[in-house]
Amino acid sequence: MTLCSECRGESMFELKGKTAVITGASRGIGKAIALKFAELGANIAVIHFMDGENAEAAVKELEAKGVQVRAYECNVADFAASEQVTEEILKDFGEVHILVNNAGIVRDGLILSMKEADFDAVISVNLKGAFNMTKHLYQHFMRKRRGRIINISSIVGLNGNAGQANYASAKAGMIGLTKSVAKELGSRNVTANAIAPGFIKTDMTDGMPEKAREAALAAIPMKRAGQVEDIANVAAFLASDAAAYVTGEVIRVDGGMAI
Numbered sequence: 001m002t003l004c005s006e007c008r009g010e011s012m013f014e015l016k017g018k019t020a021v022i023t024g025a026s027r028g029i030g031k032a033i034a035l036k037f038a039e040l041g042a043n044i045a046v047i048h049f050m051d052g053e054n055a056e057a058a059v060k061e062l063e064a065k066g067v068q069v070r071a072y073e074c075n076v077a078d079f080a081a082s083e084q085v086t087e088e089i090l091k092d093f094g095e096v097h098i099l100v101n102n103a104g105i106v107r108d109g110l111i112l113s114m115k116e117a118d119f120d121a122v123i124s125v126n127l128k129g130a131f132n133m134t135k136h137l138y139q140h141f142m143r144k145r146r147g148r149i150i151n152i153s154s155i156v157g158l159n160g161n162a163g164q165a166n167y168a169s170a171k172a173g174m175i176g177l178t179k180s181v182a183k184e185l186g187s188r189n190v191t192a193n194a195i196a197p198g199f200i201k202t203d204m205t206d207g208m209p210e211k212a213r214e215a216a217l218a219a220i221p222m223k224r225a226g227q228v229e230d231i232a233n234v235a236a237f238l239a240s241d242a243a244a245y246v247t248g249e250v251i252r253v254d255g256g257m258a259i
C-alpha cells in the first residue's frame with residue numbers, strides 16, 4: 001500500500017531549501033508566516049523596523065525549527081535602505097525564492113482630521129515599501145526565472161473603510177501592484193498574489209478602540225476574529241508548488257467579512 005504524502009506526515013506545501021524574505025516578521029502575521037515557512041523547511045530573512053527585541057525572540061523561535069535565520073532592521077519605506085538590505089540578504093543567503101511584503105502600519109482618522117503626514121506615512125510604508133522590496137528583488141527573480149511574491153493587503157483595500165482612507169488607498173494600491181507584477185513577470189515564472197485578511201487578532205487590532213473591535217466582530221459571518229495562522233496557511237499555499245499556476249489573484253481570508 002502506498003501512503004499519500006499527508007499520511008506519511010509530510011506536508012503538501014514543501015519549502016525545503018527555499019529562502020523567504022518576510023517584511024514585518026518580528027511579530028503578528030509576518031512572524032506567523034515566518035514560523036509556518038520555517039516549519040516547511042524554508043530559510044528566513046526577518047525584516048523589521050525598530051522592533052529589535054521581538055525580532056530577536058522571533059529569530060530564536062525560527063532557529064529552533066532547524067533552518068537558517070537572520071534578522072535585519074530596515075525601514076522598507078526608504079528606497080536606499082531597502083536596496084542595501086536586499087543586497088545584504090542575497091550575500092548572506094545566496095538566493096531568494098519568496099518575498100512576502102507584510103510590513104504595515106495604521107494612522108487612522110476621518111479625512112476631516114487626517115494629517116497629510118498620516119496619509120504619507122501609511123502610503124510610504126504599506127505601498128511604497130512593497131514596491132521598493134519588489135523592485136530590489138525584481139532582477140534577481142528575473143534572472144533565476146522563478147520567484148514568489150506575496151503581498152499582504154486587506155479587505156479594506158477591496159471595500160474601503162471610514163477612518164482609514166490612507167490605509168485603504170495603500171492596500172488597494174498593493175492589489176494594483178500585485179496584478180501589474182504578475183503581468184510583468186509571468187513569463188519569467190514569477191508569480192505575484194495578494195492576501196486580503198479581514199479582522200485578525202494581533203497587536204495592530206488589539207490597539208483598536210473596544211467599540212470598533214466589537215463592530216468588526218459583529219460583521220464577521222464566522223463570528224470570530226481570524227488567527228495569524230489562518231493567514232500563514234494561505235501564504236504557505238501561495239509559496240508552494242501547489243500554487244505554481246496561480247498569479248495576480250487576491251485571496252480574502254476573512255471569515256466572510258467582505259462577502
Ligand code: NAI
Nearest residue numbers: 024026028029048049075076102103104154197200202204
Ligand atoms: P503588527 O503591527 O503586529 O506588525 C507589523 C510589523 O511590521 C512589525 O514586524 C514591524 O516591525 C513591521 N514594520 C512596521 N513598519 C515598518 C517599516 N517601516 N519597515 C519595516 N518593517 C516595518 O501588524 P499585523 O497585524 O501583524 O499586520 C501585518 C500586515 O497585515 C500589515 O500589513 C497589516 O496592514 C496587514 N493586515 C492586518 C490585519 C489585522 O487584522 N491584523 C487585517 C488586514 C491586513
